[in-house]
Amino acid sequence: MKLYSAPYAPNPRRVTMFLAEKGVTDVEIVTLDLQAGQHRTDDFRAKSPFSQIPTLELDDGRCLTESRAICTYLESLYAEPNLMGADPFERAEIEMWDRRAELMVTLPMMMWVRHGNPLLAALEKNQSPAIAAANEATAMKMAKWFDAQLATRDFLAGDRLTIVDLTALAGIDFAKMNKWRPDDETPNLKRWRAMMADRPAGKVAP
Ligand SMILES: N[C@@H](CCC(=O)N[C@@H](CS)C(=O)NCC(=O)O)C(=O)O
CATH class of the missing domain: 1.20.1050.10 (Glutathione S-transferase Yfyf (Class Pi); Chain A, domain 2)
Structure with missing residues (x-):
């Protein structure tokens, strides 16, 4: 999996912090330069319709945007420690x-x-x-x-x-x-x- 992120961007950091608390290290972080508009390309818009990060790209090419939705997905894959509720x-x-x-x-x-x-x-x-x-x-x-x-x-x-x-x-x-x-x-x-x-x-x- 790849996580598209950028330095100083708070929404991707919500996800990278989530990964850190779970101790997950096998998600590749792809850093985009937002100031240079690297997220505003047709290629990236095909992954993220509003040209926003974080975007999580699965190995089969499917993509998730919205930081909370990405965290929900990661919580299912990496259950412990539980960060989103156990009951x-x-x-x-x-x-x-x-x-x-x-x-x-x-x-x-x-x-x-x-x-x-x-x-x-x-x-x-x-x-x-x-x-x-x-x-x-x-x-x-x-x-x-x-x-x-x-x-x-x-x-x-x-x-x-x-x-x-x-x-x-x-x-x-x-x-x-x-x-x-x-x-x-x-x-x-x-x-x-x-x-x-x-x-x-x-x-x-x-
Ligand atoms: N609700 C979205 C917001 C995503 C968002 O606003 N991301 C910012 C970075 S923190 C972005 O991609 N900005 C690009 C731009 O403004 O052009 C989420 O939580 O993922």
């Missing part, structure tokens, strides 16, 4: 938290960077300071909300690491491009980020 309730609960992490934290962080950082102008051709500001405000509000959740537990969903921690970490680390990181205003998130740094996921290059 019906836990699976649904982890999905609930994962959607919260993705839609309320990671997406606003990404939109803030994409619209607010000149380094992303090649990808986000119509950068808008207003969109950047609105997403920054949402991201900061939700960082505080997630910080409060972590006051009484170590991980974002339940009592062990799950995909939710990886989804959130992908977005939170991407915000470093806009010079934000969890600090004393979000002390629980800061503690969680330090704990994640020591894990396989935290060692995956941004």
Whole structure:
């Protein structure tokens, strides 16, 4: 299998962190240069209709896009350690938290960077300071909300690491491009980020 990825891209990193936590090393990583538009070719569009990464290409040529769908597939292939839930309730609960992490934290962080950082102008051709500001405000509000959740537990969903921690970490680390990181205003998130740094996921290059 091949995983199409790119340095500093948060959605592929969600998958590479997932692989790292599972200890999977036999997926070939194909690095694309997004700034140079290597993902906007007809060949790549045949694999990924919206020219997006991550894209997982199976040995028989079938492709999956959407980072969560790729993680679902990998969870079936590499069952341990379980990162997406071991019984019906836990699976649904982890999905609930994962959607919260993705839609309320990671997406606003990404939109803030994409619209607010000149380094992303090649990808986000119509950068808008207003969109950047609105997403920054949402991201900061939700960082505080997630910080409060972590006051009484170590991980974002339940009592062990799950995909939710990886989804959130992908977005939170991407915000470093806009010079934000969890600090004393979000002390629980800061503690969680330090704990994640020591894990396989935290060692995956941004
Ligand atoms: N919902 C998709 C989002 C994928 C996505 O936005 N990927 C970005 C990289 S993080 C991308 O391919 N961007 C290419 C572009 O903007 O041209 C997923 O989770 O896989």
